[in-house]
Amino acid sequence: MAKLLIRRDEMILLKNSEAGKNFDLYGNLFAALQTYDVLSEDEFNKSQTLDDKARAVILNNKKILFDEIKNEWSGIGCNDEATGEIRCQLCRTKNKLVFYIHNKLNDNELNVGSECIKKFPGIENVAKIRRTHNEQQKYQAESKRRIEFDEIDLTDINYIKESEEWFKNFKILLPYKLFHDIETLLYNLNSLKTTYIKSGGEITYVKKQYFELKTLLKKCKKEAENIYQRNKGQLLVCRKGLADWLNSNHNDIWEAVMKNGGLLNTETLKYCYETEFVQSHLKRFNARISDGDISIIGMNGPSIRFMIKNSDYIYPLYFGMNCKVFMQNIGCYCLTNKNYHFGKKDLVNISVEQTNSNFDAMCNRIMSPLEKIGLQIERSEYTGEKYYVRLPQTTRASKWSNRVETTELGYKKIAESAIFTKFNALVFASDEEIEAAFARILSQLNRTTKWLTKVEKEKMEEISKSLTIQQQREFVPYA
Numbered sequence: 001m002a003k004l005l006i007r008r009d010e011m012i013l014l015k016n017s018e019a020g021k022n023f024d025l026y027g028n029l030f031a032a033l034q035t036y037d038v039l040s041e042d043e044f045n046k047s048q049t050l051d052d053k054a055r056a057v058i059l060n061n062k063k064i065l066f067d068e069i070k071n072e073w074s075g076i077g078c079n080d081e082a083t084g085e086i087r088c089q090l091c092r093t094k095n096k097l098v099f100y101i102h103n104k105l106n107d108n109e110l111n112v113g114s115e116c117i118k119k120f121p122g123i124e125n126v127a128k129i130r131r132t133h134n135e136q137q138k139y140q141a142e143s144k145r146r147i148e149f150d151e152i153d154l155t156d157i158n159y160i161k162e163s164e165e166w167f168k169n170f171k172i173l174l175p176y177k178l179f180h181d182i183e184t185l186l187y188n189l190n191s192l193k194t195t196y197i198k199s200g201g202e203i204t205y206v207k208k209q210y211f212e213l214k215t216l217l218k219k220c221k222k223e224a225e226n227i228y229q230r231n232k233g234q235l236l237v238c239r240k241g242l243a244d245w246l247n248s249n250h251n252d253i254w255e256a257v258m259k260n261g262g263l264l265n266t267e268t269l270k271y272c273y274e275t276e277f278v279q280s281h282l283k284r285f286n287a288r289i290s291d292g293d294i295s296i297i298g299m300n301g302p303s304i305r306f307m308i309k310n311s312d313y314i315y316p317l318y319f320g321m322n323c324k325v326f327m328q329n330i331g332c333y334c335l336t337n338k339n340y341h342f343g344k345k346d347l348v349n350i351s352v353e354q355t356n357s358n359f360d361a362m363c364n365r366i367m368s369p370l371e372k373i374g375l376q377i378e379r380s381e382y383t384g385e386k387y388y389v390r391l392p393q394t395t396r397a398s399k400w401s402n403r404v405e406t407t408e409l410g411y412k413k414i415a416e417s418a419i420f421t422k423f424n425a426l427v428f429a430s431d432e433e434i435e436a437a438f439a440r441i442l443s444q445l446n447r448t449t450k451w452l453t454k455v456e457k458e459k460m461e462e463i464s465k466s467l468t469i470q471q472q473r474e475f476v477p478y479a
């Protein structure tokens with residue numbers, strides 16, 4: 001077959017475009033080619049009409065011409081493949097996919113099949129149309145398969161989703177193997193579905209696999225419900241709230257509980273300091289206290305609140321113990337050992353709540369041991385400021401003389417947090433221990449600070465009182 005210098009598709013595009021008409025550039029090419037469908041080498045040689053410019057273009061500069069032609073066109077859309085096949089105007093064959101292109105200079109339009117369009121790459125907008133088309137095709141294919149998958153189990157169409165919800169909200173933590181079996185089955189069911197939707201496959205095989213997995217999952221779900229019925233009243237069952245908390249805070253413990261059949265034990269309970277969990281067992285903990293003068297009265301944030309009331313604490317003192325420390329040292333035994341009891345000696349890292357009533361209760365408690373060493377602690381009624389008070393002391397001037405000297409009443413302001421820190425360590429201390437602790441403080445104060453006189457202290461109080469009032473005024477602008 002003779003070599004074609006201009007193919008049919010090129011010829012049709014050329015004839016529908018404007019560029020070829022440029023006589024200056026391409027000579028009489030456009031007019032001379034009007035009678036041809038294609039141009040073979042033979043015809044080219046025999047042609048009487050083609051001028052030299054036209055010949056030079058055809059032989060050696062076709063690219064310049066077609067680049068210019070290409071720029072006249074722009075893609076304006078493509079057909080919906082479902083509507084059937086459409087003839088390509090460049091090659092006249094039927095195509096499932098045709099692009100509609102429009103000539104910006106003369107408004108001509110052409111249908112170009114998906115193969116022919118590749119011969120003229122770079123026509124404006126075509127790539128974008130192709131992309132959108134491909135995405136639509138993909139989406140349609142996926143939708144079709146999604147529906148096909150749903151047809152598998154019409155009477156139980158949301159089985160996977162409902163099973164996931166059921167598992168996510170299961171009331172207790174399950175034993176390790178069962179938990180992972182369910183997790184794996186759900187994963188496999190989901191992946192069966194998504195893989196089929198995304199990539200397709202043999203639907204009968206997918207169906208078979210689906211029902212196999214469903215049967216296994218149903219068996220596991222039944223087992224899980226049986227375990228729940230058996231364990232729901234158990235003290236050591238790990239309920240969902242705690243399980244979720246462990247999963248995100250102590251993943252290793254969460255696993256350990258599952259490996260223990262889903263039940264808590266002394267070791268894992270040490271890490272179960274979730275506030276709600278601790279709170280739910282407060283009554284149980286309280287029942288295990290061996291000392292009659294302390295009791296659990298509730299929670300305060302992450303701490304358990306205790307109260308002590310006895311002959312030392314005529315006014316009750318409220319203090320807290322962090323749940324974490326409590327569960328580590330006490331709580332874990334309360335729930336696992338029927339004979340376990342705890343008392344003051346077991347309470348560690350306690351902290352007295354920083355309130356005025358606690359301050360007063362504590363001062364009342366330590367008053368008599370402190371008096372023995374000539375010290376007092378007091379709280380100003382107006383400003384709430386706290387002071388060490390050195391009581392007047394009578395001492396002999398020297399060991400060779402009977403003359404006595406009396407020291408004046410002295411005051412020393414204390415930071416609230418500092419004094420409460422001291423209290424924390426002394427809540428259950430004996431008189432002797434309290435005396436010794438404050439004797440050390442007193443001798444340190446005598447060495448390092450100047451005591452204020454009563455007049456100086458009152459003057460200072462006056463100042464901070466007026467400051468307080470002023471501040472209050474500032475904060476109540478429209479009262």
Ligand SMILES: [Zn+2]
Nearest residue numbers: 088091113116
């Ligand atoms: Zn074609």
